[in-house]
Amino acid sequence: MNLADHYSLEDIVHLTQSKTQIELSEDAKQRVEKCYNYLQNKIKTSERPIYGVNTGFGSLCNTVIKDEDLEQLQLNLLISHACGTGDYVPQHVVRLMIVLKVLSLTKGHSGVQLKTVEKLINLYNQEELPVVYEQGSLGASGDLAPLAHLALPLLGLGEVWKGESPTSASHLIDPSYHLKAKEGLALINGTQFMSAYGAYCSVIGVKLLRLANKIAALSADAFDSRIDPFLPHSHAIRNQPDQESCARDIYMYLQGSELQEQDKVHVQDPYSFRCAPQVHGASLSAIKHCMEIFTNEVNAVTDNPNVFPDEDLVLSAGNFHGQTLAIQLDHLAVALAEIANISERRTYKLISGERGLPAFLIREPGINSGFMIPQYTAASIVSQNKQLCTPASVDSIVSSNGQEDHVSMGANAATKCYRVLQNTITVLGIEMFAATQALEFRRPLKSSEELEAFVSSYRDQVSFVEQDTYLSPEIRKSASFIQEVVGA
16 A cells, blocks of 8 residues: 555554555655755755764764765664664564654655665565664664664664564665665654654553443442442533543443342442543543644654755754653553553452452352452552653753753653553453453343453453462463453
8 A cells, every 4th residue: 555644643553553565655756756866966066064964973963974985974873873772672563663764754854765765665565574672762863773773674784573583684685775875864863663652552552441441341340339420420510521431431331231220238439440430531631642742743754854855955953852752651651550550459349358249259268369369460560550650751861972962761761651551451451350250240140231242252261260270371361352352
């Protein structure tokens, strides 16, 4: 399919997950070639040095490079900046990084060869995904280290994935291809590492939030909660649309439940049930705000310098700075963590032996520990999320000999946010495990038709626990169920 000029986050994530082959439109090709031709002419005719084109980089910006060394300059830039360490970036995130880099380069303000963009597309279409590492970016001057690793295979350098194993990219060497002036800088300057994580976490985060509403409804029914907190009246006077939306979801899921038709002895429920719309709604509002910022970013030009052929300008500016993304990634991590936070509290109440449920949701508590330790596990994960939510965006370390004196640390915010997302999936999986277990102790009464169908689908993968058994595999299966539902 031809890449469009503007994408929603959902479209981009769906595109990369579907593994649809991509190609450039004629308009995109013309923009790239126009900008490249302009820049090459500018280099020949300008008497003034142009940063990153015929100068050094960072604090070496005042060092002028000879014309005959311009190609070597760009090659040296890539290999010297490929300093990534730590864990591998997941392949699905690498796919997003490639698409986002292509989208940025085809806006026609980067000065690259058309062949360079086409080679990136070939890596994507042929599943020659570069091996990229999590650590190394400061989130300013672009995501330099991870994007350098992304670009190395264009020259037959670095590594690419073959299945689940990294292998040398030497088979991709093309003797006829050389980086031209500015191309190395255009490839590694930019926010595509941060943006890829942000796009993925926010798109999956919305789906996870909606699923959390469904799981909360199931837990509420299993705990014999009242439906009153989910009626529309109270939410209408709060003036928070996303809170109303979450309450509406939960109320809808409970319609037709035999458990809701029972008389209730208690007049109130704990906050983790009663205030689920308020907490989930707050997270939904935050995620939606983050999505707006990331949508702007993935459709932007974020390398440097910026080339404006029509205005005859080459401007060295700072679009690579990731502060706006760093703040949103921190915000997104908090929103996701709160979904897990309140989920673990519902699990805690379900195992507490209240409202006619057996202690720890097992038939013979005492000889059996039942669901005692799954709640411990959820509590441990929630606590780790709180630690991961310490903001990265308020940090900065001077780099490049003082030239880059304020950085965003957005890359660290990105990888922390991804970890929080994965943790939240597991915590919701544990709640689902407990809620379905609790529901069996309410039989023969049934929940709503939709929730019963949901439980039936879950039971295809995770069984009722009759007595103590090895629970770690069951928790993993439960988390996998959550992942499948949200497409993570």
